[in-house]
Amino acid sequence: MLANLPQLFPTPVDVLKALYDLLIAPGPAGLPWAGELWGNTIISLWRVLVGFAIAALSGILLGVAIGWWRNVRDLLEPIIEILRPIPPLAWIPLAMLWFGLGFTPAVFLIWLGAFFPILLNTVLGMESTPKKLVEVARTLGANSGQVLFKVGVPSAAPSIMAGLRIGIGIGWMCLVAAELTGSNSGLGYLIMYYYSTMEAAKTVAGMLMIGIVGFLMFTALKKVEDKLLFWRVQA
Amino acid sequence: MLPSMRKLAFLVFAFILIVPLFSGLSCAPATPEMVRIGYLLGDLHQLPFFVAQDRGFFKDGGINVQVVGPFDAGPAEMDALAANQLDMGYVGIAPSVLAAARKIDLSIISGVNLEGSALATEIGINSVTDLKSKKVATPAPGSIQYVMLGMLLSQNSMSFADLELFPGTIKPPDMPQSLQTGRISGYFVWEPFVAKSLAGGYGKALIESREIWPGHPCCVVVTRNDFALNNDKVVTAVINAHRKAVQFIGNNPAEARSIAQKWTRLDADVIDSAFTRVKYTYALSKDDVKRFVREIISLGESGTIKPIITAGDVPDLDAFVNKVVDLQYIQR
Numbered sequence: 001m002l003a004n005l006p007q008l009f010p011t012p013v014d015v016l017k018a019l020y021d022l023l024i025a026p027g028p029a030g031l032p033w034a035g036e037l038w039g040n041t042i043i044s045l046w047r048v049l050v051g052f053a054i055a056a057l058s059g060i061l062l063g064v065a066i067g068w069w070r071n072v073r074d075l076l077e078p079i080i081e082i083l084r085p086i087p088p089l090a091w092i093p094l095a096m097l098w099f100g101l102g103f104t105p106a107v108f109l110i111w112l113g114a115f116f117p118i119l120l121n122t123v124l125g126m127e128s129t130p131k132k133l134v135e136v137a138r139t140l141g142a143n144s145g146q147v148l149f150k151v152g153v154p155s156a157a158p159s160i161m162a163g164l165r166i167g168i169g170i171g172w173m174c175l176v177a178a179e180l181t182g183s184n185s186g187l188g189y190l191i192m193y194y195y196s197t198m199e200a201a202k203t204v205a206g207m208l209m210i211g212i213v214g215f216l217m218f219t220a221l222k223k224v225e226d227k228l229l230f231w232r233v234q235a
Numbered sequence: 236m237l238p239s240m241r242k243l244a245f246l247v248f249a250f251i252l253i254v255p256l257f258s259g260l261s262c263a264p265a266t267p268e269m270v271r272i273g274y275l276l277g278d279l280h281q282l283p284f285f286v287a288q289d290r291g292f293f294k295d296g297g298i299n300v301q302v303v304g305p306f307d308a309g310p311a312e313m314d315a316l317a318a319n320q321l322d323m324g325y326v327g328i329a330p331s332v333l334a335a336a337r338k339i340d341l342s343i344i345s346g347v348n349l350e351g352s353a354l355a356t357e358i359g360i361n362s363v364t365d366l367k368s369k370k371v372a373t374p375a376p377g378s379i380q381y382v383m384l385g386m387l388l389s390q391n392s393m394s395f396a397d398l399e400l401f402p403g404t405i406k407p408p409d410m411p412q413s414l415q416t417g418r419i420s421g422y423f424v425w426e427p428f429v430a431k432s433l434a435g436g437y438g439k440a441l442i443e444s445r446e447i448w449p450g451h452p453c454c455v456v457v458t459r460n461d462f463a464l465n466n467d468k469v470v471t472a473v474i475n476a477h478r479k480a481v482q483f484i485g486n487n488p489a490e491a492r493s494i495a496q497k498w499t500r501l502d503a504d505v506i507d508s509a510f511t512r513v514k515y516t517y518a519l520s521k522d523d524v525k526r527f528v529r530e531i532i533s534l535g536e537s538g539t540i541k542p543i544i545t546a547g548d549v550p551d552l553d554a555f556v557n558k559v560v561d562l563q564y565i566q567r
Contacts, residue, residue, distance in 0.1 A: 097416070100418050101370065101401065101405075101418055101419070179404075181404055181405075182401070182404055182405060182418075183401070183404050184399065184400060184401045184402070184404060192375075192404065193376050193402070193403070195310070195311075195314075196308065196310040196311075196375035196376045196377050196378075196402075196403050197310065197333065197376050197377045197543050198310055198313065198314065198330075198334060198337045198339075198377070199337075
C-alpha cells in the first residue's frame with residue numbers, strides 16, 4: 001500500500017504539472033490530443049449550455065403555468081411528482097437506447113438534472129406572489145395577461161433565478177456522469193480515460209477543471225441575477 | 236468550556252471524522268490462509284479461475300479464496316490491487332504491465348490464456364479500412380484489446396484518429412447489443428462477447444487477435460509483491476490450483492463448457508464458438524511481455540494511439556521485465 005502511494009495520491013506539484021501538460025500541447029504538435037483539456041472543456045460546456053437552455057425554457061414555462069393556474073397544476077403535478085424522484089443517472093441506459101451515443105443523450109441527462117429544480121422554484125415563486133399585489137393590479141384595471149407578466153412573473157423572479165443556479169449546478173454534475181458512459185469526449189470522459197491509464201495526477205487535473213468551470217458558471221449566473229434583479233434589497 | 240478544551244474537542248472530533256475515511260484504504264491484509272482474488276466481468280479468458288472455484292481446487296490446496304469483483308476492466312482491478320483491496324488478480328497483460336510501469340508493486344506470475352479476442356463488426360464491414368470514421372468500442376484505454384486494435388490499425392496504415400473510438404465508455408457485456416442496435420459499427424473485445432454477436436447473426440469476427448499477433452499473451456495472474464513476500468505458500472497453492480484448472484479444461488472440455496455456462500449464463504453454442512478462439516495456458520514468456528511493451532511504446536511514438544507507456548517510463552526493458560515477470564511459481 002505504502003509503496004503505491006504516489007499512484008494513489010498524486011502531490012499538488014504532480015497535479016500542476018499534469019494541468020500544464022493537458023493545457024499546453026503535450027508531445028508533437030498537431031496530434032489530436034494536443035491541448036486536450038481545452039477541447040474537452042469546450043465540448044462539456046457546449047453540452048451543458050444547450051441542455052441548460054432547454055431546461056430553463058421548459059422549466060420556467062411549465063413552472064409559470066403550474067404555479068399560476070390551478071387546473072394545470074392538478075393535471076401535471078402527479079406526473080411530475082412521479083418522475084422527479086428518479087435520479088437523472090438512472091436514465092443513462094434509456095438515454096443511450098433512445099438517443100445513441102455522444103451529444104444528444106448527454107444533453108438529455110443535463111436537461112433532466114436541471115429541469116426539476118428550475119420547475120419547482122418557478123412554481124414556488126409563482127405561488128408565493130403576494131395576493132395583495134394581484135388585487136391592486138386588478139383594481140387598477142390590469143387584464144389577466146398583465147397581472148401574470150407584470151406582477152406574477154416579476155414577483156417569482158428571485159425564486160426562478162435560485163432555481164436556475166441550482167439547475168446549472170446539477171446539470172453540470174449530470175453531464176460529467178453522462179460522459180462516463182457512451183461518450184468519447186468531454187471532461188467526464190477525460191477523467192475516465194486517465195483513470196484507466198492509471199495517471200492519477202491527470203485525473204485530478206481533470207477534476208480540478210470541472211470544479212473551476214462549475215465555479216465560474218455559478219459566479220456568472222449570480223452576476224446576471226444581480227443585474228436582472230437590481231431592485232432587490234442587498235444584504 | 237475553556238478555549239483549549241474546545242480546541243481539543245475539535246481535534247478529537249476532526250480525528251473521528253477523518254480516520255474512517257482512510258480506513259477503507261488501509262484495511263487489514265488477508266489472513267494467511269485467505270486470499271482476495273479479483274477477476275473481470277464475464278471474461279471467458281478467466282475460465283481457469285471459475286473452474287478452480289467450481290471444482291474446489293483452491294480449497295483442496297488449503298486456501299480460502301475471497302472473490303472480489305467482477306471488475307469492468309483491468310485498470311480498475313489494478314487500482315484495487317494498488318489500494319490493497321486485492322491480493323491477486325486475473326487480469327489482462329496490458330493493465331498489469333501498465334500498473335508496473337506506474338510503479339505499482341506487483342508481479343506477473345502466470346499465464347491464463349493466449350489469443351481469444353477479436354474485432355467484431357456489422358456484417359456489411361469487409362475490411363479494417365471500411366471502419367474509417369465509424370463508431371468502434373473497446374474496453375478501457377490501456378486494456379489488451381485497446382492496444383491490439385492500435386496494432387491492427389497500424390498494420391493498415393491507420394490510427395485511432397481515423398475512427399470514432401469509444402474506449403471504456405461502453406461495457407463489454409453491452410457491446411453486442413450496441414452493435415445489434417446500430418449504435419456502433421464494431422468492437423474489439425474479449426470472449427464471449429464476440430461469440431455472442433456471431434451467434435445472434437448480426438455481427439462477424441472481422442479480424443481475430445491471433446491474426447494480428449499469433450500466440451499473443453492475454454490474461455495473466457498477478458500478485459501484490461508484499462503479499463507474495465509474506466504468503467509464499469498461499470501464492471504457490473493458488474498457482475498450483477490454477478495449473479490444475481488449466482489442465483482440467485484441456486482434458487474435460489464438456490465439463491469446462493458447463494462451468495463456463497454457469498459463470499457467464501450464455502448458451503452452449505456461444506461458449507463453443509468462443510472456445511475456438513481462446514487457448515488456455517499457465518505458461519508465461521518474458522519475450523512475449525517484452526514484445527508487448529515494445530509494441531505499446533512504439534504505437535504511442537508513431538501517434539497511432541495516445542502514448543500510454545513511453546520509453547521514459549521503461550528506460551531498461553530487460554530490467555523492467557525481469558522485475559515484473561516472476562516465473563518461480565509456475566516452475567515449482
